[in-house]
Amino acid sequence: MDGVIYLDYNATTPLEPEVVESIQDALKSAWGNPSSSHHAGKSAKALIDQARENVARMLGAKSSDIVFTSGGTEADNMILQTAVEYFHKVCTKSRTPSRDHAKPLPHIISSHMEHPAVNVMLQHLQDTSQAEISYVPLCKVTGRLEVKDVLAAIRSNTIMVTVMLANNETGIIQPVKEINDAIKALTRHPGETERIFVHTDAAQAIGKIPVDVHELGVDYLTVVGHKVRLVFARLLYLTENTGMIAGLGKACELVTKNLAMYQQQMEECRDYLETKLHETFPGQLHFNGKLPGSTRLPNTCNVSILGDKLQGHNVLARCQRLQASVGAACHAQNRPSSILLATGIPESIARNALRLSLGRSTTKADVDIVIEDLHQAVLALNNS
The missing domain is CATH 3.90.1150.10 (Aspartate Aminotransferase, domain 1)
Incomplete structure (x- = not known):
């Protein structure tokens, strides 16, 4: 305007001209189903593979770690649900409920500064008795989560900590690496979950500051296409939208450069x-x-x-x-x-x-x- x-x-954010061009080219020339074995399908699949490489390079990840979803909300929701399902499939085998004890629930730690894509899902998990949720308060001096407060919230049934990398209102960058390192250094005891997963929603950080998943050490990282902006994960499945994936791949290529x-x-x-x-x-x-x-x-x-x-x-x-x-x-x-x-x-x-x-x-x-x-x-x- x-x-x-x-x-x-x-x-x-508005789209960069190169991103618009990539989307248009994909819609014109790579319209095939990427799961098909014919030429049209292979063309679409090759374009998606290149986009996945571009995303992985931007995040310091392997291309096999990258999973595309329909958006950030789906990605965040799927990761939280994956943690809950993992707890019930793996972590409750040694926790058979007795007549005096109800079936144990997974415990997730977060904060009230998270995007609704996370907090609304957490509220749903709590309201439907699928998980216990703890919200760590923000420090009133620094405006961020502090490592010691996150550690103090950990319980024997804690399965995940989810903390955004940078807040979309204040811009304050959260100590995600320090939180992850402290959690990974914990000694878990018999009767406790053996592993606590760490997830960060990095939607606001991508394209503004360097983001490297291996430096952060997190298990899951989500990014949103419309802000450049996907999911770094290991356990998710999807249907691919070739045009939008091509645009995201180009956007990530521009960020890397x-x-x-x-x-x-x-x-x-x-x-x-x-x-x-x-x-x-x-x-x-x-x-x-x-x-x-x-x-x-x-x-x-x-x-x-x-x-x-x-x-x-x-x-x-x-x-x-x-x-x-x-x-x-x-x-x-x-x-x-x-x-x-x-x-x-x-x-x-x-x-x-x-x-x-x-x-x-x-x-x-x-x-x-x-x-x-x-x-x-x-x-x-x-x-x-």
Whole structure:
């Protein structure tokens, strides 16, 4: 849209021209069923295999580790269900219930900052008595999960820990590697689950920071195509969508080639945005993701402009050119973010939050337009 500055890249991203071209080419020339043995099927299968290689290379994984699903929600749900099924098939053999003890349930550890693709499924597993769930609180100093708090939540029947790699609202990067290393170092005793799986939803991190599954050490990692953005896993099955897989493969190829440039460009524009915000609204800002001891995604600025009339949804409604959000698109847009509240942000400040998430093509000229738009919106609200 002409004149519009889009700063909601953490919700979804426009497609790169190369990605669009890859999808179109696949739909034209690789329309066969990739499971078929004839030429049309083999052409589609070859394209999928190449895309899988591209994804694996981006993640530092083996191509055989990559499984494509219909989306991030399906991927997260399948992984959680896989953990539950594994517990009942393998871990309960030595736990035969007696007349005095009910059938043991698997225990999963998570947090309330997770995407609904995880938390809604966890709530379902708990409500239907399929699993026990523990939610580790966020540290109010760092805004992230701390390793010691995750370890304190582990029980004898713990089967999985699921922690997102980077939060989509604050941009705070979680200590997933440290959590995984600490869990893998635990000594499990007789009567306990022998292994605790670790899953991370890395949807917000891909294309912004380096992500290597072997460095993280996790058992499962999920990525979402519309943000570049699949699943790193070992136990899942699927039906393949050749066109979309081709587009994802091309997107991952671009990330592998250009990540350092993407990261630097986004961070420079994000820092410029925050500098201009300080200049325009001196003494009137609270940056909700800049917390001691934590690092952020290079593209994410979560900021509150302080004032009784300056609730985030009111400010955005007055903006003429800025397209952004007050938080995750999957949550109510006129309520204070539960994630900000969980990090200790007062409700009066959380209500004013704006999530400004930049993309690879965002420029400093775009930022100047956004700053002026916000300035005019705030003036109009304060004078109303």
